Amino acid sequence: MATIRISDDALAIACGADDVAAAFEKAGHTVERVSSWGMQWLEPLVEIDGKGFGPASPEDVAAIIDGSSPLAIGTIAEHPWIASQQRLTFARAGKTRPTSLEDYEATGGWKGLKRAKEIGADATIQEVMDSGLRGRGGAGFPTGIKWKTVAGAKADQKYIVCNADEGDSATFADRMVMEGDPFMLIEGMAIAGFATGATRGYIYCRSEYPHAIAKLEAAIRLSAHIVAPFVLEVREGAGAYVCGEETSLLNSLEGKRGEVRAKPPIPALVGLFGRPTIVNNVLSLAAVPYILSEGGKAYADYGMGRSRGTMPVQIAGNVKQGGLYETAFGITLGELVNEIGGGTASGRPVKGVQVGGPLGAYLHPEQFDIPFDYEAFSAVDALIGHGGITVFDDTADMAGMARFAMEFCAVESCGKCTPCRIGSTRGKELIDRILDRVPRNRDDVETLPQMHNAPTGQRSLEDEITLLEDLCETMKFGSLCALGGFTPYPVMSALKHWPEDFGARVTEAAE
Amino acid sequence: MNDVKAKRLDEIIASHSRREGPLLPILHDVQAEFGCVDDDAKRTIAKALNLSRAEVHGVVSFYHDFKAEKAHQPVLKLCRAEACKARGVEALVAGAEAAAKGRVEIETIYCLGLCTVGPNAMVGKQVHARLDGPKLAALIEEMV
Numbered sequence: 001m002a003t004i005r006i007s008d009d010a011l012a013i014a015c016g017a018d019d020v021a022a023a024f025e026k027a028g029h030t031v032e033r034v035s036s037w038g039m040q041w042l043e044p045l046v047e048i049d050g051k052g053f054g055p056a057s058p059e060d061v062a063a064i065i066d067g068s069s070p071l072a073i074g075t076i077a078e079h080p081w082i083a084s085q086q087r088l089t090f091a092r093a094g095k096t097r098p099t100s101l102e103d104y105e106a107t108g109g110w111k112g113l114k115r116a117k118e119i120g121a122d123a124t125i126q127e128v129m130d131s132g133l134r135g136r137g138g139a140g141f142p143t144g145i146k147w148k149t150v151a152g153a154k155a156d157q158k159y160i161v162c163n164a165d166e167g168d169s170a171t172f173a174d175r176m177v178m179e180g181d182p183f184m185l186i187e188g189m190a191i192a193g194f195a196t197g198a199t200r201g202y203i204y205c206r207s208e209y210p211h212a213i214a215k216l217e218a219a220i221r222l223s224a225h226i227v228a229p230f231v232l233e234v235r236e237g238a239g240a241y242v243c244g245e246e247t248s249l250l251n252s253l254e255g256k257r258g259e260v261r262a263k264p265p266i267p268a269l270v271g272l273f274g275r276p277t278i279v280n281n282v283l284s285l286a287a288v289p290y291i292l293s294e295g296g297k298a299y300a301d302y303g304m305g306r307s308r309g310t311m312p313v314q315i316a317g318n319v320k321q322g323g324l325y326e327t328a329f330g331i332t333l334g335e336l337v338n339e340i341g342g343g344t345a346s347g348r349p350v351k352g353v354q355v356g357g358p359l360g361a362y363l364h365p366e367q368f369d370i371p372f373d374y375e376a377f378s379a380v381d382a383l384i385g386h387g388g389i390t391v392f393d394d395t396a397d398m399a400g401m402a403r404f405a406m407e408f409c410a411v412e413s414c415g416k417c418t419p420c421r422i423g424s425t426r427g428k429e430l431i432d433r434i435l436d437r438v439p440r441n442r443d444d445v446e447t448l449p450q451m452h453n454a455p456t457g458q459r460s461l462e463d464e465i466t467l468l469e470d471l472c473e474t475m476k477f478g479s480l481c482a483l484g485g486f487t488p489y490p491v492m493s494a495l496k497h498w499p500e501d502f503g504a505r506v507t508e509a510a511e
Numbered sequence: 512m513n514d515v516k517a518k519r520l521d522e523i524i525a526s527h528s529r530r531e532g533p534l535l536p537i538l539h540d541v542q543a544e545f546g547c548v549d550d551d552a553k554r555t556i557a558k559a560l561n562l563s564r565a566e567v568h569g570v571v572s573f574y575h576d577f578k579a580e581k582a583h584q585p586v587l588k589l590c591r592a593e594a595c596k597a598r599g600v601e602a603l604v605a606g607a608e609a610a611a612k613g614r615v616e617i618e619t620i621y622c623l624g625l626c627t628v629g630p631n632a633m634v635g636k637q638v639h640a641r642l643d644g645p646k647l648a649a650l651i652e653e654m655v
Contacts, residue, residue: 011625014640040627169592172624207539207576208623210636233530236539239575241621255534255560257573273531314626317597322627345598354593358621390594390626401593408592408621414573 005047008033008098009179010211011172016057017044023058027065035180037094038324039081041345042073047094052076081340086302087326088290088310089283092181099218104183110226112292116191124195125151128288130296132308137163137244137281138356138385138482140307140374146278149268151196153276158198160189160230161253161272161279164205164212165237165244168357170316170388174282176324178205178212181286182219188285190227191292192278199229202272204249206237241358241412245481246279248414259416260481281386283312304330307373315341317353317390327372334368337391348393352497354401356385358408359486361493362398381489398498403431405490409483420484423475427491430468434502439464461503468495512551519544520552524559534560534570538577546581575620585654586616588633589647594626603630603647610648614655 006012006021021031024046037045042054046064053064053071063069073079076094087093096103104110116124129144150158162185166174177185189201205213216234224231240258243249247261250272271277287309291299300308307329313336316322320342337343337353344350352362361382363370370376377384392401409424433440439459446454459467472488479485495502523540527533534556541552548571557567571577589607591600607617625631628640632650639650 010623010638011628011640014623014625014631014638015628043628166624167622169622170594170626171622172626175624208620208633211638235535238535238539238577239620240573252535253532255532255570257569259573316626317594319627358593388594388626390597392597396597401596404593404596412621 002029002048004029004031005034005094006031006044007036007094009036009043009176010209011040012036012043012045013211015043015055019058020044020046020056020061023061027061029065032097035093035096035098036176036324037076037082038090038176039076039079039321040323041321045076047076050075050077052079081321081323081325084340085326086310086328088299088302089177089184089286089312090181090324090326091290092184093176093324096181098180098182098215099222101183101222104181108293109183109289110187112289113187113190113194113227116194116292121151121195121197124191124292127291127296128195131287131291131299132296132303132306133284133287133291133299134307134374135281136283136287136311136386137246138168138383140384143280143284146268146280147192147196149266150198150276150278153269155276157200157273157275158196159272159275159277160192160196160198160201161246161250161277162189162201162203162282162285163244163246163249163279164203164209164282165241165249166209166282166386167206167241167244168359168386168388170354170390171314171357171386172316173312173314173324173387175209175212177282177286178203178209179215182216183223184289185216185282185286186219186223186227186232188288189232190230191288192280192285193227193230196276196278198276198278199231201230201232202253203232203234204237204243204253205234206243207239240414241408242414242481242483245483248481249279250277257414259414260483262480283386302328304328304371304373305375307375311372311384311387313372314386314388315391316388318344318346318393318396319389319391320345329373330371332368333363333370333372333389334365336372336389337368341389341391344391344393346393346395348395351392351394351396352398353392354390354490355388356383356489357388358405359383359482359489360385360388361489362401362497363493364497381493383486383489397501398494399431399435399501399503402491402494402502403428403435405487405494406431409487413483417478417480417484419475419478420480420487423471423479423484424487427468427471427475427487430464430471431491434461434464434468437461437503465495465502512555516545516551517555520555521559524556534562534567535574538571538574542577547578549579582616584614584616585634586618587611587651587654588618588620590621590623590625590629590631590633591619592621592626594622595629595631598629600630603642603644606644607647607651610651615651
């Protein structure tokens with residue numbers, strides 16, 4: 001009988017993949033649990049001889065086997081959603097068993113590490129520089145330069161830290177790498193260790209990803225002899241969003257409160273336990289094995305401008321065909337949302353999209369011609385971040401989303417700097433007052449005789465909007481890290497594009 | 512603190528003694544074992560790691576995963592981040608509270624990384640996707 005392939009990714013499991021797999025086994029079939037193809041609207045996706053059926057439930061087993069199931073989508077690899085991608089980092093997605101060393105080796109695994117050891121540390125760093133790879137965590141800092149800095153630092157111990165604290169909503173590419181292809185991440189980290197002289201590595205994974213942690217731990221045990229003398233350990237986060245910020249992550253690894261550190265000194269020189277440390281995102285490190293095995297130039301041939309290579313874009317939220325879409329930089333936002341994503345799941349018009357997680361700007365459909373590129377996004381006060389896109393239909397309340405941005409920042413702020421800690425709470429109150437149409441009265445202090453320069457009347461709505469803009473300005477430029485610094489992006493973009501959601505009088509004030 | 516608890520705490524601390532920066536792994540194990548990190552645990556851990564109790568308390572109170580008191584009911588973690596909001600989680604909240612009737616604690620979390628199939632929830636280490644009102648109510652009923 002044919003072998004059935006079903007993903008054991010957390011998303012597939014949450015959608016019932018275990019039950020489907022058990023039903024096939026009960027019917028006498030062999031089931032192989034593989035990584036996910038990334039076509040998440042079809043999960044649990046059942047694959048038989050390359051043909052796909054999804055989303056499947058245990059009741060569909062008989063019809064899938066006799067070929068009469070209406071869930072058939074044809075050959076998976078030829079599905080337009082997969083065939084139109086340029087998968088470098090996710091080349092193995094859907095094809096291999098995540099913790100099988102045999103499958104990893106058979107699909108070109110460890111080639112990058114082997115070549116790095118052949119060409120030496122300096123040439124390895126040069127390949128990464130040539131690839132033009134920029135940090136995929138959000139900041140977009142050139143990875144090669146970071147590596148060169150750590151390689152040049154003198155210390156008795158250096159560290160490679162993988163930032164797997166993927167807290168942004170609408171992002172799951174890190175999770176898919178860790179659950180679907182953990183050896184690739186381990187290989188990337190081992191190459192980084194070899195290139196910079198670091199012998200210890202930590203993967204800091206958020207606690208919301210128990211499946212990823214289990215797979216990583218299994219993969220580390222299985223591959224310890226291959227990456228030696230490099231030693232790796234997984235560390236579990238504890239539910240703090242801010243620990244995705246690199247210095248706060250380092251504090252957390254050290255067993256401290258996840259408070260942000262002031263920079264300089266940069267972590268590349270004074271990082272974990274005060275030692276030179278590379279902190280790279282999962283996707284950055286996962287891109288490295290390809291860069292080493294195929295050469296930096298091969299990677300740089302993809303992309304546009306200063307954004308080289310491919311970006312695993314995550315299309316999520318209210319979208320018909322959501323999932324992981326890896327493609328070269330330069331594709332437009334509209335193509336991603338309307339053509340690849342197929343519009344909203346609800347069938348209603350797209351109202352807006354948020355790109356880059358809770359700290360990313362909301363973009364209006366009028367801006368859908370913007371190409372996916374770091375510079376093009378920053379030119380319109382937006383960011384690519386970790387490449388997550390959340391789609392909203394026309395029922396979304398953008399003023400409510402702006403308020404949520406402030407609320408989220410207030411909940412997750414580490415408390416180290418004032419603009420973020422206090423600004424977020426005041427911002428939430430301010431948006432509440434704007435939405436409730438109850439402008440603030442002057443308080444006792446403001447009406448003291450000494451405060452004779454202060455206006456005495458009630459603040460108008462226009463005043464409140466100006467104040468919100470002023471507060472956003474302060475948070476943007478006064479915060480220590482991106483949490484407080486980027487929270488103004490969703491707030492200001494929502495206010496700019498959908499002033500009607502903030503009320504009619506605000507529309508006039510904004511104009 | 513009884514002897515059994517003290518012994519278990521010592522064992523947990525000892526099992527992480529060779530790690531660099533062992534505090535978080537210890538706290539995770541204590542939280543998993545006892546359902547909270549209480550004052551006794553903080554005192555013992557502080558002493559073992561040569562930290563002040565204030566430092567340990569500061570860490571425990573910083574992270575959402577560590578609780579000062581044990582939860583009295585089973586906990587359902589419901590994701591209310593942007594992608595789940597876009598898929599309608601907010602409309603489910605009131606119904607979930609009503610279905611729980613105080614027997615299950617509904618905790619808000621932000622993002623389980625299953626953002627295309629929300630609304631999502633997590634119970635223990637089990638993840639649940641594509642929730643609607645009835646499914647969420649059934650899940651809550653199972654937990655009671």
